[in-house]
Amino acid sequence: MDLSSINPVLLIASLMVSATPILLAAIGELVVEKSGVLNLGVEGMMITGAICGFAIGVNTGSPVLGFMFAALCGALLSLAFGILTQYLLSNQVATGLGLTLVGLGLSSLIGKPYEGIKSPTLQKMELPILSDIPIFGPMLFSHDPMVYLSVALIAATWAVLKYTRVGLVLRAVGESHDAAHALGYKVVRIRIMAILFGGACAGMAGAYISLVRVPQWTEGMTAGAGWIALAIVVFASWKPWRVMIGAYLFGGVTVLQLNLQAAGAKVPIEVLSMSPYLITILVLVIISARGNHGAPAALGKIFHASR
Amino acid sequence: MIRLEKRAQPSQFWTLATPFLAVILTMIAGGIMFAALGSDPFEAIRVIFWDPLFSEQFSAYSRPQLLVKAGPLILIAIGLSLGFRAGIWNIGAEGQYIIGAICGAGMGLAFYPTESFIIFPLMIMAGALGGWAWAMIPAVLKTRFGTNEILVSLMLVYVAEAWLASVSSGLLKNPDGMGFPGSRNLQQYPAAANTEVIAGTGMHYGVLTALIAVIFAYVLFSRHMLGFQIRLAGEAPRAARFAGVNPKRIVFLCLGLAGALAGMAGMYEVSGPAGQITIDFNSGYGFTAIIVAFLGRLHPVGILFAGLLMALTYIGGELASLMLGIPAAAIQLFQGMLLFFLLATDVFINFRIRLSTGEVA
Amino acid sequence: MTQPLLSLTGLTKAYPGVIANSDVSFDIHAGEVHALLGENGAGKSTLVKMIYGLVKPDTGTMKLNGAPFVPVAPSAARLSGVAMVFQHFSLFDALNVAENIALGMENAPKQRDLAAKITEVSHQYGLPLDPYTRVGDLSAGERQRVEIIRCLLQNPKILIMDEPTSVLTPQEVEILFKTLRQLKSEGTAILYISHKLEEIRTLCDTATILRLGKKVATCTPAETSAKELAEMMVGETLHVPERAVGDFGEVLLKVDDLSLRAPTEFGTSLKNVTFDVRAGEILGIGGVAGNGQDELLGALSGETVSTPASVALKGQDISKMGPQGRRALGVLAAPEERLGHAAVPDMSLSENALLSAAVRKGMVKGGFLNWGKAKSFADEIIKAFDVRTPGAANAARSLSGGNLQKFVIGREVLQDPDVLIVNQPTWGVDASAAAAIRQSLMDLAEKGAAIIVISQDLDELMEISDHFAALNEGRLSAIRPIQGLTVEEIGLMMGGAHDASSTTAESAA
Secondary structure (H helix, E strand, O other): HHHHHHOOOHHHHHHHHHHHHHHHHHHHHHHHHHHHOOOOHHHHHHHHHHHHHHHHHHHHHHHHHHHHHHHHHHHHHHHHHHHHHOOOOOOOOHHHHHHHHHHHHHOOOOOOOHHEEEEOOOOEEEEEOOOOOOOOHHHOOOOOOOHHHHHHHHHHHHHHHHHHHHHHHHHHHHHOHHHHHOOOHHHHHHHHHHHHHHHEEEEHHHHHHHHHOOEEOOOOOOOOOHEEEHHHHHHHHOOOOHHHHHHHHHHHHHHHHHHHHHOOOOOOOOHHHHHHHHHHHHHHHHHHHHOOOOOOOOOOOOOOOOO | OOEEEEEEOOOOOHHHHHHHHHHHHHHHHHHHHHHHHHOOOOHHHHHHHHHHHHHOOOOOHHHHHHHHHHHHHHHHHHHHHHHHHHOOOOOOOOHHHHHHHHHHHHHHHOOOOOOOOOOHHHHHHHHHHHHHHHHHHHHHHHHHHOOOOOHHHHHHHHHHHHHHHOOOOOOOOOOOOOOOOOOHHHHHHHOOOOEEEOOOOOEEEHHHHHHHHHHHHHHHHHHHHHHHHHHHHHHOOHHHHHHOOHHHHHHHHHHHHHHHHHHHHHHHHHOOOOOOOOOOOOOOHHHHHHHHHHHOOHHHHHHHHHHHHHHHHHHHHHHHHHHHHOOOOHHHHHHHHHHHHHHHHOOHEEEEEEOOOOOOO | OOOOOOEEEEEEEEEEEEEEEEEEEEEOOOOEEEEEEEEOOOOOHHHHHHHOOOOOOOOEEEOOOOOOOOOOOOHHHHHEEEEOOOOOOEEEEOOOOHHHHOOOOOOOOOOOHHHHHHHHHHHOOOOOOOOOOOHOOOHHHHHHHHHHHHOOOOOOEEEEEEOHHHOOHHHHHHHHHHHHHHHHHHEEEEEEEEEHHHHHHHHHHHEEEEOEEEEEEEHHHHHOOHHHHHHHHOOOOOOOOOOOOOOOOOOOEEEEEEEEEEOOOOOOOOEEEEEEEOOOOEEEOOOOOOHHHHHHHHHHHHHHHOOOOOEEEOOOOOOOOOOHHHHOOOOOEOOOOOOOOOEEEOOOOHHHHHHHHHHOOOOOEOEEEEHHHHHHHHHHHHOOOOOOOOOOEHHHHHHHHHHHHHHHHHHOOOOOOOOEEOOOOOOOOOOOHHHHHHHHHHHHHHHOOEEEEEEEHHHHHHOOOOOEEEOOOOOEOOOEEEEOHHHHHHHHHHHHOHHHHHHHHHHHH
């Protein structure tokens, strides 16, 4: 094995790229869960976003339009989930699973003509001055805009949840929808907005995989990233900055195992390719062994305003 | 304004009616989708739902296929329904199915080329045990640490797939296979082959097991304390504890049984219709079974019919892609829509729709 | 008389199958404490929800200071000066006091300014609060303060209070009344909902009595006797439960130094609980909600197991036994929460009969169920306890609260227990059903069972128990005979003055 082929600067830089889709999906899901809704359909929305973004990216030649359309498609799909769970009061677990199955079917249906095509991708955006810093410049400050956007989104979510009235109301709805309703807040409307935000984030997350990370379309290419995003929200105890830590740790594991595979490590390849999932399980166990602190109290519960 | 009003108790009528309503709505939406894909919607629906059973040209081949496809779906869905009723969300049946297939096939291949009547029963046990053990991982983690079983069981699907890829080109690879990945074909090894019980019907041992599982689950839920306790645990966990139900025992029981049944289904598939372990012998039955379980109202008899219907969409889908060039993915979407429409129409079971004028709040 | 502050005319609200309010009219003046009196289901809640903008009346009008008042949402009501303190608090456990208060305000200031304001106002009205404490860590009384302060910060013209004293100790009630009188003197009108007659007679200037959605009368409570008020409220002469107090037999249930850690973050740990109950005795356990009542019931019913020798039945250690084992020996329980704990909402009454009576009524044999026996037992309960339902096949949730409670108590009583533990047996139940339930408990004691009644209703405990003890933060006070116990003493026991009460109890014994 030749470890010298692994360059730490490139490792960190590619870690950020590989973590970005999970980061985007997880921050969206965090907002959804903070409002008291459990949407297990992240994987479905991501894969739909991946193909929708890819298709528009290829057809218009503009990856930016691709991202915007992916966000729209993710939000539309999540709207179906929102209508079912919020207005028709269906079980959130079952509906989320259904959303994933629908998304997988929909994406492979749309994706057939796009297999094997390369898409235009996002240009790197060298941040002035910062990117000239030796080592840290190329490592942290010469990425594509979506990497910066995802970090900005984390910061914005944190600030909104902590300091604004919108954030306070969102948290309140997720803690007790009955109390929030009694105070006159529109529980269903607030939750639908959160679900739409989560859908848009998941859509962009999918598009990042198909437009930047790979950049190509293959069926089922999200390969469980949506589920890992869900696990990272739990890992993060529903705190935005910890979502970032979780996603980057996970990105690190993925990049490292790919590098090890390439470097010809003596560990069997299948063990390496299992490792992200095994580590996710391990992390979930460690977190849950400490108790699920921070879970919104009304998470997954059905709200129906009676008299 | 449309308002939902909670019924005093669940409507019996709608409990039975919503699956039918959902099927009709899916046909309509599916028809629109097929039209958008450039096919005649009526013809497409006919090819999917009618031709496999009744067309002179295809039914001879398709009818046995119905049982072949429904068998594993029913077997897995019965297991899932136990957990879903208890509020335990095992969505990793696909992984348990793969591991059951690997263990079952491995057991059979270990004896190759010995001929003995004991081999096939041993393979069944190995398959069940493999699936059971795989399901025990989320069960132990849930009871011991309170880890979410949804995420763990799902992560284990990816782990199982990686393992499947490994054994099909490693441990279980056919030594006489000229380097191609994939195991020996168990269909060509009589002691280990899952054959038809009644020739020409598609009724192999897996289908037989599925029917037994349906009867077993029916008795469990309608006549046995354990079935009652499973329902209690799902509907009102506090009341279940008050009634003396040990929640951990229910988790082990439901996940264990579901895993064993899914494992058996995998073993029957690999030693029967699929024939050999290959990197992609599994065809997503573990996920489709989730739809089957819900469509069947988590009721054993309902699951029996739902499994047959879902099998029909598989066969009809193949036929439609052959005859009309409808992509296979359209059928997957079709199945997903079915679950969506079912969940949407389920609102009628517990709620009444009322039109009212401007109720505040 | 001056112009009324709030004037209600002909308010009517119907729900499918129920008329919640029918043609209700009355006036409230500034600086008046106006009682709204009625049984559960009399329509009090619906009426105040209309005033607070949560429910829109079908017909009828409201006027505030002479101008039409049509609140479309609680925020509109709040802006017009109507504030409300809910019976089940509309609070968020995971948020702090200041955040909770901000959520109830239309134009909340910055958190730091709000916190200062909270500290100031809460001291001004004698209800001290720390703005940065998490609400989940507060006692029931303090949680109510949060609600009240939230209202006061809006300078309300009318303050609606829904059953405010049900969660308070007598001493806390005194503090609350002082605050309310201070508000009254400042000109705030208070609409005070209660069914506690003595309270209304001491505090309120006027009382409007509702029965079955209609206004029965408006009167001056200080000039009306409690008996008259009760009869107007119930509409009939009440049957007061009676029992012959006999001698107690052997000790049936002995609890010795029972300590249990709280199962959840917001639960209460039990600490060194010690008592025993004899055959024929009713032990009343009082205390403010959330002081370990649920946990105590769970430890006695077998839902939670405890350290060896902490719970014993007739000398046999049952601490490690589960609910079914204890039931087989004769220890039965009826938890407080009817839907979801004592009964499963979506299951039929037959299935709910099976829930706790499977063992003692022989409904299981070799694991297989006998549905015939379950149904006939359910029918037996329905008949013996006058449960109003079309039949045993109906779901538990289709029953009214009182009827389901009768079913739950009946299910346990008809299994002839040696020891029965009930928590809040008559909570939310109308007066006649409550009387029937109390009577059945007394009859059971007379037959030689030992009964533990956990309740927050002191009147109920005074009426039926032989001995009294109070739970406070998971500790049980010393046990005192009910006779000769004063309200002050009870208040001290509930407030947790352990040393004082235990020394007096020892000297009395």
